[in-house]
Amino acid sequence: MFYSVLEQRTKMFKEFLCFFAVLAFIEATPLDALARNAGASNTYTLYTKNNRLTGVLVSGLLSATSGFEAGRLTVILVHDHEGSRTDEFNDLVKYEILEHNDVNVVVVDWSTYASYNYNAAYIAVPSVAEYLYSFIVMNLSSLPFGNLHLIGFGLGAHICGMAARPFGGEVARITGLDPSGSGWGTNSPRLSKSDAIYVEVIHTDGSGLSPIGIGTALGDADFFVNGGGNQPGCLTHRCSHNRGYEIMAASMDNNIEGRLCSSTLQNTLNLCRGVTLAVGTNTLQKRGNGIYRANTKRYYPFV
Structure with missing residues (x-):
């Protein structure tokens, strides 16, 4: 028993x-x-001036039949954690770019894995970047990389850096919109100024308790909007984080400028008095180096 x-x-x-x-x-x-x-699971949708609303899902190679024109500048948009092809980042930035520029806009949708919690989405980033790199090789490697601009928001900023990195800095421009901070320390494969000829970073939520973004310089030119955190008109970190793409969208039709700072302390104290440089825009010949502070108003378009 x-x-x-x-x-x-x-x-x-x-x-x-x-x-x-x-x-x-x-x-x-x-x-x-x-x-x-x-x-x-990435999907890629092409938008042009003649097809701004629905776009064309790219299932194979980009072609003239889809509206793609090889001679035009091509902009690639990559969303953040919890984002999608139809989120506000893509809708707003895509709209403003096509309103003021005759370009190809490719929206990357990695929402299948971006919809997981942050840690799982973070783990997905290298694979999402690898497949985006393959998409660029398949569709755009025969074109001059001087016609390519990658724009990423939050985790999307690091995806852009990783996707462009194998090209050895030949991509014309990357713009990181308040790149995500959690898990992206100095020894991580985060967005770097060596990832493209010109790397611009717009910081809007890199300070305070539990910021979403990174508060340190990453690119050739780093714009710290209103000091880089606690944006006017915002009561939450999410609002300040989202201000990154709102500033980018507004810059397509508005002159938002930053002033060069000689130190991070100058930025913090709002004492930057150096040369000015336009924030954002879609200009590929843009050049700048250092930390800039851009002071804005509370509401769109912030000037």
């Missing part, structure tokens, strides 16, 4: 362990898949 009870309890214990092993496997498998295959 004693042995039968012991055997029964042993069997129950093994089943208990097996149950939790299965749970652990189910929980771990998506994260493992994220590291390898997240980018396989």
Whole structure:
């Protein structure tokens, strides 16, 4: 009798362990898949002046039949964690770019994995970037990289950097809109000024308690809007974070300028008095180097 009870309890214990092993496997498998295959779910939609609303889903090669013109500048937009092809970042920035520029705009949608919690979306970033790199090789490598501008918001900023990095700094421009800070320390593969000929970073939520963005310089030119955090008119970090893409959109039709700072202390104290440089825009011949402070008003278009 004693042995039968012991055997029964042993069997129950093994089943208990097996149950939790299965749970652990189910929980771990998506994260493992994220590291390898997240980018396989990327979609790419082309928008032009003649097709601003619905766009054309690119299932293979970009072609003239889809409205793509190889001689035009091509802008690639990459959204943040919890974003999608139709989120406000894409809608607003795409609209303003096409309103003022005759270009190809390709919107990258990685919402399948961006919809996970932040840690899972973070793990997906390298794979999303790898597949975006392959898309660029397949569609745009025959074109001069001087016609390519990558714009990424939050995690999308780091995706842009990783996707452009294998081209050895030949991509014309990357603009990082309040790049995500959590998990992207100095030893991480975060957006870097070596990723393109010109890398611009717009910081809007890099200070305070638990900021969403990065508060340190990453690019050739780093604009710290209103000091880089706690944006006027905002009561939350999310509002300040979103101000990054709102500033970019507004810059297409408004002259928002930053002044060169000689130190981060000057930026913090609002004492920057150096040369001015326009924030944002879609200009590929733009050049600038250093930390700039841009002071804006509370509401769109902020000037």
